[in-house]
Amino acid sequence: MPPRRRxxxxxxxxxxxxxxxxxxxxxxxxxxxxxxxxxxGGTTKLIKFGAVGYRHNYSARAxxxxxxxxxxxxxxxxxxxxRYWACxxxxxxxxx
Numbered sequence: 180m181p182p183r184r185r186x187x188x189x190x191x192x193x194x195x196x197x198x199x200x201x202x203x204x205x206x207x208x209x210x211x212x213x214x215x216x217x218x219x220g221g222t223t224k225l226i227k228f229g230a231v232g233y234r235h236n237y238s239a240r241a242x243x244x245x246x247x248x249x250x251x252x253x254x255x256x257x258x259x260x261x262r263y264w265a266c267x268x269x270x271x272x273x274x275x
Contacts, residue, residue: 181186190216190225197257198268201227213268219258220268222245237270 186204193199198215201208212229246252251266258264 188214188225190223193225197261198228198264213264215264217258217264220259223261224259226259226261226264228264239273242270246272 188205193214195214195216196253197245198213201211202215205214208213208226212226212231214225214227217224217226246266249262249266249270251262251270252272256263256266
């Protein structure tokens with residue numbers, strides 16, 4: 180049986196600044212949840228973010244803890260960081 184080849188993420192098919200889930204067979208699958216081709220100014224960077232081990236605990240308490248720990252509300256991050264994308268997509272600010 181030949182070894183399985185991991186397929187690469189085709190950056191040409193990704194829409195800039197639009198995250199999507201990682202697919203089986205892509206590098207990072209099983210370790211990270213999502214991938215985005217981040218573009219800010221003239222810089223472009225492929226970013227994988229979201230810990231798989233966190234499962235589905237997106238409760239209000241977990242959300243508040245994560246946002247405080249990652250300084251989502253107090254210290255804005257660059258679009259070229261995984262912290263920015265985790266705060267914006269996985270851990271959106273909830274209305275009270």
